Amino acid sequence: MPDVSSSVPGSVLHRFRDGDLDAFEALFREHQRPVYGWILRIVRNTAAAEDLTVETFWRIHRAHDRFQPECPFGPWARRIATRAALDWLRAQRPEVELTAQIADALPFAPAGNPGIAAEIRSKTALAFGRLPPSLRAAAILAVVEEQPHKEVAAALGITVGAVKLRVFRALRLLRKDLEKQGIMP
Amino acid sequence: MNAQDENRIKQLLKQTLPPVADGAEPERDLWPAVLRRLDADVAPRHAVPWFDWALISGLALFAISFPATIPVFLYYM
16 A cells, blocks of 8 residues: 655645545545544544544545645544544533443443442443543543553644643542532542 | 552543544445535635525516516616
């Protein structure tokens, strides 16, 4: 398979920047899986992740003339995908997302520890869903998905220090919420 | 919150929301949906609203019913 990400003049990246639809399709075919996977990690909803992948590539196409072919395509796409996912999280009501039932229905592996009571998992998921989306995204990517802080920072468009701060704030708020519900983690 | 508390919350979170399996991929080919989205972007957007059609129909009906009013309308236009 040819390397579609080459930054040589006349390459796919240059042609994409110039608005070539075939080049855009080649980049889509190469990057749709990682983009989908990244979005799924944030929103944890397969149907929404598919819609947001389409939305992300639409935004990518709309911004093609601002793309710099000297820079790698993947991190740029991931940044746009993260923004789309955050927009989606902001539009959701906390009560209906990330409940334990939804989490259980998703094809995630491995399954949660059966030693933890279902009620605690459910309350934790609800408390997590009540966190501000920017904190949730940082915590889920850095803590649950164990992505390098540098990559999380690049995707969120913030510094590594800001990622650590957001994770700390998310965990502190989560602990307070659980304590209010009578759970002492 | 000390480091021990932080680790306990992290463990609870990981066990509540298990990580997404590597290699997750969409269940369908998303390229046709992307193309539809792009096409919708470039589709002509000069459709006439229903209200304009209703207004034109009303005026035409009025002119047919009362042809004597046509010169008056034209005078005021």
